[in-house]
Amino acid sequence: MDTSQIFGYIGCVLLVSTLLPQIYKNYKSKTMEDVSFTFIILQNLTCVAFLTYGCLLLEQPLIIANSIVQLQSLILLGMKLKYDGNPFTPKIKETEEIVIINNVPIKITTIWNKFVLNL
Numbered sequence: 001m002d003t004s005q006i007f008g009y010i011g012c013v014l015l016v017s018t019l020l021p022q023i024y025k026n027y028k029s030k031t032m033e034d035v036s037f038t039f040i041i042l043q044n045l046t047c048v049a050f051l052t053y054g055c056l057l058l059e060q061p062l063i064i065a066n067s068i069v070q071l072q073s074l075i076l077l078g079m080k081l082k083y084d085g086n087p088f089t090p091k092i093k094e095t096e097e098i099v100i101i102n103n104v105p106i107k108i109t110t111i112w113n114k115f116v117l118n119l
Contacts (some may be wrong), residue, residue, distance in 0.1 A: 008061030015065045016081045019072040032080040033074070040080055043073045 026032050047070035054062025080087075095110045 008059065012061040012065035016068045016072075019069065022090065023072060023075055026076070026079050026083070030083055032070070032083045035076065035080060037080060040077050044070065044077065046082075075082060079094055 001103075022035065026035065048064045050062060051066040051070060054066055097110075099106050099108055099110050
């Protein structure tokens, strides 16, 4: 095994370990509010690109690392959808206020149905 392979496997171990603390934290807290949907999508696309690159070059460290990180990214995506729901669904917001007309308090309820993309 030459020096480039040694550094390749060191990088493989470090890359695989980067998402483990995030997965553990989100699993324990059962929330994904602090993790961006855009980040997860970009992470998955990056893994696909590097996995393809590693396969074309037949570089085992790239193939191993990006296969595992792809799996981790898919786990994060599943957790995001499970804990935070679909980011493409409309959000309904209800507001209440009291208005006084002729010394008579009137309660006004407003319901907002607004599409908000939660990225």
